[in-house]
Amino acid sequence: MKVATQDRYGGPDVITVKERDQPVPGPGEVLIAVHASTVTLADCAFRKADPFIVRFFGGLWRPKADVLGDNIAGVVAAIGEGVTRFAVGQRVHGSVGVALGGMAEFVCVSEDAAIVPVPEGQDFLGLGGLSYGYLTAMPFIRDEARVKAGDRVLINGAGGSIGAAAVQLARYFGAEVTAVASGRHRELALQLGADHFIDRQEADFTLARDAYDVIFDAVGKSSFAASRQALKPGGIYLTTVPSWAIMGLMLRGGQKHGRRGRLATTGLRPVAEKLADLRILNELLAKGAIRPVTDRVFSLAEIADAHRYVEGETKAGDVLVLMPVAEAAQAGKVTMTLVPGPSP
Ligand SMILES: NC(=O)c1ccc[n+]([C@@H]2O[C@H](COP(=O)([O-])OP(=O)(O)OC[C@H]3O[C@@H](n4cnc5c(N)ncnc54)[C@H](OP(=O)(O)O)[C@@H]3O)[C@@H](O)[C@H]2O)c1
Structure with a gap:
């Protein structure tokens, strides 16, 4: 599988796309075929270790997590022994967690991760950023x-x-x-x-x-x-x-x-809290109270450009990186999604 990886801290060009063995889900784990992942200012901070404090938990000399990417939308590709919350073929979205690794064609997460099914009729790829x-x-x-x-x-x-x-x-x-x-x-x-x-x-x-x-x-x-x-x-x-x-x-x-x-710092909240909030997100999506806002869509090969664009701090809503499976004709387009106002 392809992953966007870095072996050192630095500018956008430290990230390159490489081939790596596809993970196999162990007991209690779920393998997700990622369709869309997002690049955020938090990813940029981890990529360049700026602020310096990133190094205290991200790796003092080089990044411990060499594949960034937290928030994704994808499809369950395989489940490990004992998994009951997910089924193969299910569309899912959410956060893969502090170990990151979502900027890849496949990622393995615990069944208890802050990942939820995509509600019927929702903008699947856009949820990779929301x-x-x-x-x-x-x-x-x-x-x-x-x-x-x-x-x-x-x-x-x-x-x-x-x-x-x-x-x-x-x-x-x-x-x-x-x-x-x-x-x-x-x-x-x-x-x-x-x-x-x-x-x-x-x-x-x-x-x-x-x-x-x-x-x-x-x-x-x-x-x-x-x-x-x-x-x-x-x-x-x-x-x-x-x-x-x-x-x-x-x-x-x-x-x-x-x-x-x-x-307040929210990234390190307990996974169970994030999971509960994602279930609320699904309810809000169903009510039409919240919608994804997608600014630009990049292909995985354009990952460094995606970082450069996010670092410019001009975007509206989210920047998505589409994995080859979802890339189709969409890569490179500016697809700002203007949405109807939430229901009162
Ligand atoms: N505390 C936490 O737990 C936590 C968690 C996640 C992220 N963060 C941090 O939260 C911050 C925001 O993240 P984000 O992903 O929402 O950012 P973002 O989407 O990348 O922000 C882009 C927006 O920044 C605005 N902007 C740029 N310069 C500005 C200025 N001088 N004054 C006002 N607005 C300006 C731009 O608005 P206009 O173009 O419209 O001016 C643009 O729409 C980041 O620093 C991130 O690291 C904190």
């Missing part, structure tokens, strides 16, 4: 921000993977949503359910006063200090990206002048 943004956004919107009907929620970076999922989830929970992104993402944000749109190149959302219950900085490009006064008293600023400032604030009790600020 679980990344959704599994990150859901804990922020539901558990950290506790968004409820009527809350005024601002999403900074609303066009990105996490932001696009966050807009849809905040809308689903009944919030009045303000999306902040570049003007080219206006139509997308409004179609995803945002009530208001701020073009970040034309206006600065941090100049608002006492306006929002929640500011979710999905791309971590602002700060608590800059955003604080735009929050209502008791409001919360949440960020996906660690900084000394937010960590210092959290060490000092997580609030200042009656507004709270918090960083």
